[in-house]
Amino acid sequence: MCRPGQGVHLVDLQPSSHNTLREVAGAMCGRVEVYNYEMEEWGTVCDDFWEDVDAQVVCAELGCSGGAAAMQGFGGGSGAIWLDDVKCESSEASLSQCAHNGWGVHNCQHSEDAGACCAGLDPHTATCGAPA
C-alpha cells in the first residue's frame, strides 16, 4: 500500500561506510525506487544527472532533514526504470515532481540505478520517523 507522500523509498539498505562515494556520517544508503501510481508499480531511477540535490529531495520526502548525499550507480534493480535525467531544484515536495524525461522514458540500464544516502534513516522503517 502506498499513500500520497510515500511515493519513494530506499531498498537494499547499507550503512554509508560500505560505499566509496560521498558519504554522510551515520547515514543509510539504498537504491532509490519511485512508485508509479498510474501503473501501480515500483521502479528505479537512472543516475544520469543524479546529484546531491536530487538525493536531498528523496531524503526530505522520507522525513529526513539534511545531510543527504547522492550515491550514483547503486545498480542492481529490476523491473521498470521510471525516471531518467532527474533535475531537482531542491524545493520539490517529492522526487516525482522534479523535472525528468517522463515516466518510463530513459536510455539507461539497471547498472545505472541511482542511490541515495540519508542521515538518520531508520533501517527498519526506511524512513526518518515521519509521522504516520
Ligand SMILES: [Ca+2]
Ligand atoms: Ca538519460
Ligand SMILES: [Ca+2]
Ligand atoms: Ca539532477
